[in-house]
């Protein structure tokens with residue numbers, strides 16, 4: 001889609017990758033609804049703060065009513081609790097599915113009719129290399145991101161006839177709060193990842209692989225499990 005006339009809703013726009021995406025969209029002249037569960041934490045001059053908590057269905061419906069001119073939805077917000085599936089707390093596993101899978105699904109269901117009524121547009125789902133690589137210590141996060149990858153494929157097919165393109169963004173570690181404990185040399189620059197995401201939306205790519213580790217893992221998928 002052409003970004004210059006787009007009206008974007010970015011979830012989790014108050015920090016991390018979402019803030020970069022929102023700022024770069026605004027730099028291109030796009031009207032941006034900066035969605036956050038605490039809109040008072042949005043510090044992007046020119047953006048329209050929008051309350052949206054992925055675990056609160058009414059806030060999602062309210063956001064879709066307010067941002068009725070939206071043509072681009074960026075499902076960016078997410079959590080990583082570092083919960084293993086067997087030894088970990090089952091409530092944390094459920095929360096990760098709520099925020100990383102059911103939340104973006106609910107937001108997409110709420111915004112699809114809005115984008116369609118505005119003559120179509122696009123959805124970007126921020127996923128992870130862990131949609132494909134499933135380390136034990138991050139089992140619940142990887143499971144939720146794998147489910148969100150499957151969601152992205154199915155929703156792409158479902159929304160195409162309604163004039164809505166769906167793009168997946170996959171990336172390894174990025175230098176944001178979520179990966180605060182990871183050594184700097186292993187992390188991608190979120191500003192660079194955001195720039196790749198926006199050009200991928202413009203080109204209409206179904207999938208953006210934003211760093212070397214992600215490209216390597218995607219290529220290795222045909223190999224035996226754990227073959228690296």
Ligand SMILES: NC(=O)c1ccc[n+]([C@@H]2O[C@H](COP(=O)([O-])OP(=O)(O)OC[C@H]3O[C@@H](n4cnc5c(N)ncnc54)[C@H](OP(=O)(O)O)[C@@H]3O)[C@@H](O)[C@H]2O)c1
Pocket residue numbers: 011012013014015016017018036037038041052053054055075076077078079080099126127128129171172173174175176177178179
């Ligand atoms: N950082 C990485 O290494 C990495 C790698 C691959 C993929 N990703 C993905 O990239 C996306 C952005 O993550 P990030 O790295 O920017 O992480 P981050 O800095 O931790 O930011 C997470 C964002 O999600 C929001 N959020 C969390 N729970 C929410 C909820 N229930 N409702 C609405 N918003 C909620 C946070 O809002 P609050 O400020 O209110 O908490 C914050 O804006 C996520 O989908 C993440 O899974 C990250």
